[in-house]
Amino acid sequence: MAKHKTNGANGGETVIRVRELVSGFHGVPVLKGVNFEIRHGEVIGLVGASGGGKSVLTRSLIGLLPKWSGTIEVFERDIDKLEERERQAIERRWGVLFQGGALFSSLTVRQNVQFPMRENLNLSSRLLEEIALAKLEMVGLRRDVLDKMPSELSGGMVKRVALARALALDPEILFLDEPTSGLDPISAGDFDALIMALQETLGLTVFMVTHDLDSLYTACDRIIALADGKIIADGPIETMLEAEHPWLKSYFHGARAQSRSGVAA
Amino acid sequence: MAAEALLHVRVEGRRLVLDAAGGWVAARASEIEALVEGVFRKQPAVDAVEINLAHLERLDTVGAWLIERLRRGAASVKLPAEFVGADPRFKVLLDEVAISNKEPPHPHPKKGALYELLEHVGIGVVEAGKDFSSVMQFTGEVVVASGRVLLAPMRLRFTSIVHHLDRVGLRAVPIIVLINFLIGAILAQQGIFHFRRFGAETFVVDMVGILVLREVGVLIVSIMLAGRSGSAYTAELGSMKMREEMDALRVMGFDPVEVLILPRLIALVVALPLLTIIGSLAALVGGGLVAWVYGGFPPEVFIDRLREAVTVDTVKVGMIKAPFMAAVIGLISCVEGLRVEGSAESLGEHTTNSVVKSIFLVIVLDGFFAVFFAAIGI
Numbered sequence: 001m002a003k004h005k006t007n008g009a010n011g012g013e014t015v016i017r018v019r020e021l022v023s024g025f026h027g028v029p030v031l032k033g034v035n036f037e038i039r040h041g042e043v044i045g046l047v048g049a050s051g052g053g054k055s056v057l058t059r060s061l062i063g064l065l066p067k068w069s070g071t072i073e074v075f076e077r078d079i080d081k082l083e084e085r086e087r088q089a090i091e092r093r094w095g096v097l098f099q100g101g102a103l104f105s106s107l108t109v110r111q112n113v114q115f116p117m118r119e120n121l122n123l124s125s126r127l128l129e130e131i132a133l134a135k136l137e138m139v140g141l142r143r144d145v146l147d148k149m150p151s152e153l154s155g156g157m158v159k160r161v162a163l164a165r166a167l168a169l170d171p172e173i174l175f176l177d178e179p180t181s182g183l184d185p186i187s188a189g190d191f192d193a194l195i196m197a198l199q200e201t202l203g204l205t206v207f208m209v210t211h212d213l214d215s216l217y218t219a220c221d222r223i224i225a226l227a228d229g230k231i232i233a234d235g236p237i238e239t240m241l242e243a244e245h246p247w248l249k250s251y252f253h254g255a256r257a258q259s260r261s262g263v264a265a
Numbered sequence: 266m267a268a269e270a271l272l273h274v275r276v277e278g279r280r281l282v283l284d285a286a287g288g289w290v291a292a293r294a295s296e297i298e299a300l301v302e303g304v305f306r307k308q309p310a311v312d313a314v315e316i317n318l319a320h321l322e323r324l325d326t327v328g329a330w331l332i333e334r335l336r337r338g339a340a341s342v343k344l345p346a347e348f349v350g351a352d353p354r355f356k357v358l359l360d361e362v363a364i365s366n367k368e369p370p371h372p373h374p375k376k377g378a379l380y381e382l383l384e385h386v387g388i389g390v391v392e393a394g395k396d397f398s399s400v401m402q403f404t405g406e407v408v409v410a411s412g413r414v415l416l417a418p419m420r421l422r423f424t425s426i427v428h429h430l431d432r433v434g435l436r437a438v439p440i441i442v443l444i445n446f447l448i449g450a451i452l453a454q455q456g457i458f459h460f461r462r463f464g465a466e467t468f469v470v471d472m473v474g475i476l477v478l479r480e481v482g483v484l485i486v487s488i489m490l491a492g493r494s495g496s497a498y499t500a501e502l503g504s505m506k507m508r509e510e511m512d513a514l515r516v517m518g519f520d521p522v523e524v525l526i527l528p529r530l531i532a533l534v535v536a537l538p539l540l541t542i543i544g545s546l547a548a549l550v551g552g553g554l555v556a557w558v559y560g561g562f563p564p565e566v567f568i569d570r571l572r573e574a575v576t577v578d579t580v581k582v583g584m585i586k587a588p589f590m591a592a593v594i595g596l597i598s599c600v601e602g603l604r605v606e607g608s609a610e611s612l613g614e615h616t617t618n619s620v621v622k623s624i625f626l627v628i629v630l631d632g633f634f635a636v637f638f639a640a641i642g643i
Contacts, residue, residue: 105610121291127298134330134365143368151608170325201357
């Protein structure tokens, strides 16, 4: 797949700015001063060793984990200084795809996708039906999944439905937590292509946590590497390949990466 | 809030020009839908439709879909429609929604209320039949596993039995004592209160003694264990089933029934009669205490009356039921545990089923025992 570098890069407005972020669990700091910016239209891949703070960073960004110090600005607004209403308004401008999908198990696929729209927008029931189906068709699902329960879906379908739900409110930023984990390589490739297509169509900014080298090569404009609570590298895939940090070296030049190196060169 | 959404409709010669302007976004969906709705209500006297998007400022999926509806509206009255002046960004989104909602929705077959009622009853009957056969099948497996263990007693997992005895037996003692004590006290209080009217207070001792030893002691203990230990068995076995632990045991050459279920059943069958004894004693103490404080019988009188009222048969009748109750609770909770499938909802559902079915069957079984003992005259 051809790499697309049409969006983002330089010039776009900053949608997320993180400064000196410190956060952790149970009194143990996991993130020790993290700084980065994400501009409009970029597709960012976050990599890092297990336990290196990827989840803590993502959860801090979307407000699920209180941070200890530092600032996070989303759409040029410091999220600590927002009132409840403003905060909710900002939360509606991002969509989150959780690793396990996090579909509401008691609702059908249709109800899952309709839920954010039903709660936040004033849509007629006909429009609600049509938009829900349009979203599901955008993520490559068909009408016959509408009335299924999440427990009846395969892993790949769960991810797609969860993506449709994350896209329900036409978010500007999409957070993806390991979007291709648990998918076979073909489905994972399809999912990457889908994210890229949607990113282009809807003008999304995408922040994905991933371990999948293929996703990093094909889908990401820029990669942020996290180790020991700090950012050790930030840049396109070429920067990662040239980096001297031992973890990055073994990650991008290890046995599993060898098969890709021909493509990258 | 986005800029206002507008739709100017005008006729230019034989062309209908629809000029969409402003912000066509989800927040304004109801207004836009109203605008779109009216356009093709009556056949316009034109030959072609032009949808002008040059003045569109913002567009999201909902807006794009409503524009697509306009286009389909034109198609439905057999007019060719074309987009004019669309921003390339919007064009991609328009193309994307153009391919959606192609098939007409499936008609929902409407069934009558009576039909649905009968359908539910039928499903219920079939399920009950399946329940029965799976309990029978499982009982068979347990018997076979017990047989194997009897032939080779070294295979019995003694440590596991002791562990489960501690959990379902010893640790249940405080709550069983408390509940039975209260039940005994309430029985005595009610008895004294009502018997006093016809001066038959002393018969309270007979009533409490017989009721507790024959029925209430064992029933309360069984119900408590069904809720406390039966549910725990179902949840444990169910989560093991979910995480393929059962399959792991099987491929290592162990029989899950022998390793996991037999120790649990044995522990329950041993613990329940023991707890029944403790529980019944607690109920008698509770009854005696109330009789003393509220009814004015000193403990010596209570014990004397009890000796006259209660025979060894009464105790036997109560105790003989205990292991059967334990077996029913154990079998049901293990069967339900083994029927758990992949999801967490299934685990919750089967745990609930396990408790409901165990308590129901415990009471049914008690009824059968009552009929049986009446027939043999005890």
